[in-house]
Amino acid sequence: MRLNWKLMTLGAESRILHGVWNNQELILKIRPSKSYLIDTIDSMLRRSRTSRESRMLTYARSLGIPTPCVHWLDLEQCSIVMDFIEGDSLKNLVANLREEKLRIFCRAFGKLIASLHNGDAVHGDPTTSNVIVDRTEKLWLIDFGLSERNATIEMKGTDLHLIYRALETTHWKQQEVMLQSIIEGYSSLVGPQSNLILERMRDIRERGRYH
């Protein structure tokens, strides 16, 4: 596709470009080579994550989770062309939301993660930067490069631990309200097993620390 792509963001592992084709706004996500890694690791990471992301965007949608549609995948260049979702990240919105609205969004976020877990998949990087809220206030999940299938209780517990960590590093002021609402939404869809997963989340939090 010969398009006029414009650089939108330089992420940790990717370049995100924006372009228009047939009046449709698209995103080109490229995982460029990193010169400071040895070639074997560099190409393993770029290829596996690009392929994983592309597969999971589709799988997650089959579970009822709004995700951008994939139009093109190039495993040589390690790039994906997908729909552009107009909106703002939950990360950027949090500070200016009323508590009631924040709770609604967080409950919805918890439900999206629950749907993914109910399909035995984990997101792998479930931060508020990877949730987009569109104009109709619908939530979309993006950035599935670290996602995994055949998820165990341990993997689901880790996913929740990562949400907890994202809240305490980025949204410390709203941390409690957000965590409570996310867990509320999550548990409502996961059912009784959520207790087991939440307990594992607390275990994981205590590991790796001095005792």
Place this chain on the structure above:
Amino acid sequence: MVLISLGIEGTAHSFGAGIVSDDGQVKSNVWDMLTPSEGGIHPREASRHHSELGPLIIQKSIANAGIVPNDIDIVSFSRGPGLGPCLRTTATMARTLALRLNVPLIGVNHCVAHIEIGCLDSGFRDPVTVYVSGGNTQTIAFSGGRFRTFGETLDIAIGNMLDSFGRDVGMRFPAGPKIEMASLDASTFYELPYSVKGMDLSYSGLLTAARRLYSEGVAVSDICYSIQETAFGMLAEVAERALAHTKKDEILLTGGVAKNNRLTNILEGVAERHDAKFHRVSPTLAGDQGAMIAWTGILQYNAGDQIPIPDSHVLPKWRTDEQEIIWRA
């Protein structure tokens, strides 16, 4: 008049004492590390090491600084996190000195001290810190009045992983430098588990797989090379994610494992990619030592933070983000 701080560090296997003045001069920095002839560190043995050598090390740090005990204006000590017996031995010495000299006592967080001495050493104001040692693997950045841990190991620390593998193949503690040397002779890379979860990472699977390669007869140099490239690649990724997330423009590498040249080289690459500055803390300030405690003690004291002796119990599980960093607010 300059203010003179004595800093005492003793959270794990090292005991150190350093003298630092409030104009940022490290006047002395003396330490000794317990190196067991075999096996790992036992907390009780480490605390005995501290109580036997501590007084001598403190005396030496005072002598090397060219001062007398009465010149000391504040006594700072590592209050946590760390091994309980080691912390208590260290705290007892600090309390005794503060009482004897009749000067304020300052309780310092060990992890915060690594960051602050790194900032003094580099001139950085607000870095993403990659703190790698025998007991810690953390990515930390200042945000909303506290140092927040953006990522850390979910199981074992990177230094612990290196030492455990080294011990299996007959390298003496600490094994990190020997693993780095051995990797220079490698010819083949073997794939090992690469485990990054968000900004957290895990090294236990990598250790198990490396041990398996060794039992299968793979050359030690090749395994060392593969361990380094994989483990450091993971660190680079979480550091890069933290940098992109916080939008800061400095990377500070500190802790005992910061002495590794390959890790330095990889993180320099990360910094370059994001137009960020990079600094590796000077070797004498990278490991566990007293100067970092002394310097952080000064920052806390100047911000009005000192601790009455009856309240100065140690905090073995003191999390980095539990302390209000009043001197940076």
